[in-house]
Amino acid sequence: EAGVAQSPRYKIIEKRQSVAFWCNPISGHATLYWYQQILGQGPKLLIQFQNNGVVDDSQLPKDRFSAERLKGVDSTLKIQPAKLEDSAVYLCASSPRRVAIDTQYFGPGTRLTVL
Amino acid sequence: DAKTTQPTSMDCAEGRAANLPCNHSTISGNEYVYWYRQIHSQGPQYIIHGLKNNETNEMASLIITEDRKSSTLILPHATLRDTAVYYCIVRSNAGNMLTFGGGTRLMVKP
Numbered sequence: 001e002a003g004v005a006q007s008p009r010y011k012i013i014e015k016r017q018s019v020a021f022w023c024n025p026i027s028g029h030a031t032l033y034w035y036q037q038i039l040g041q042g043p044k045l046l047i048q049f050q051n052n053g054v055v056d057d058s059q060l061p062k063d064r065f066s067a068e069r070l071k072g073v074d075s076t077l078k079i080q081p082a083k084l085e086d087s088a089v090y091l092c093a094s095s096p097r098r099v100a101i102d103t104q105y106f107g108p109g110t111r112l113t114v115l
Numbered sequence: 116d117a118k119t120t121q122p123t124s125m126d127c128a129e130g131r132a133a134n135l136p137c138n139h140s141t142i143s144g145n146e147y148v149y150w151y152r153q154i155h156s157q158g159p160q161y162i163i164h165g166l167k168n169n170e171t172n173e174m175a176s177l178i179i180t181e182d183r184k185s186s187t188l189i190l191p192h193a194t195l196r197d198t199a200v201y202y203c204i205v206r207s208n209a210g211n212m213l214t215f216g217g218g219t220r221l222m223v224k225p
Binding site for chain 1: 158159160164212213215216
C-alpha cells in the first residue's frame with residue numbers, strides 16, 4: 001500500500017513570496033490533515049478535511065494560509081504572503097474515517113525555509 | 116483532550132528494553148492513549164494505542180495503570196533505528212485530533 005505522498009520535500013523562499021504544498025493521501029482515506037511542525041516542537045494541526053469539506057480550521061491563520069481538497073482526494077496548502085515565522089515542516093496525514101480510534105498516517109513532510 | 120507529561124529525553128543501551136513513561140492524570144473514561152514516534156526527517160509513525168487494557172503489537176507493548184493516570188511504552192529490544200522522538204497523546208473520541216506535546220527524545224546507544 002502506497003503511503004501519503006507530499007511534494008516538494010524542500011522549499012526555500014523569501015518573505016512575502018507565495019508557496020504551495022501538495023498532498024496525495026492513501027487511497028480511500030476520507031480524512032486528510034495538515035500539520036505545522038516548528039523546529040523542536042510537536043506537530044500542530046492546521047486544518048482537517050472530511051472528504052472535500054473542512055471539519056476544523058480553527059488553528060489555520062486564515063489571513064495568509066488557505067487549503068483545499070478538490071474532489072475529496074488530493075489537497076493543497078498555500079501560504080500567501082509568507083513570513084519568517086512560517087519556517088517549519090508541513091506534514092500531511094490521512095485516516096480512513098473521522099473517528100478517534102482511526103490511525104493517522106503521515107507523509108514525509110515539506111520543509112519550508114523563509115528567508 | 117487531557118494533557119500529557121513526558122520526560123524530555125532518555126538514553127537506552129542497544130539490545131535492552133526501553134521504557135518510556137507518560138503521565139496523563141486528567142484522562143477521562145472515553146479517552147484513548149496513543150503513542151507515535153518521529154524519526155529524524157520523517158513524519159510521525161503510529162506505534163500503538165490502548166484504552167484500559169495492556170496492548171502488545173509487533174513494535175511495542177503499552178502498559179496502562181489501573182487508574183489510567185499513567186502509561187509506559189516498552190520497546191523490548193531497542194535498536195539504533197529506534198532513536199526518535201516518542202509522543203504520548205491522549206485522544207478524545209469526540210473528534211479525530213492528535214494534539215502533540217514535546218515528546219521524549221530517545222537515544223539508543225551502542
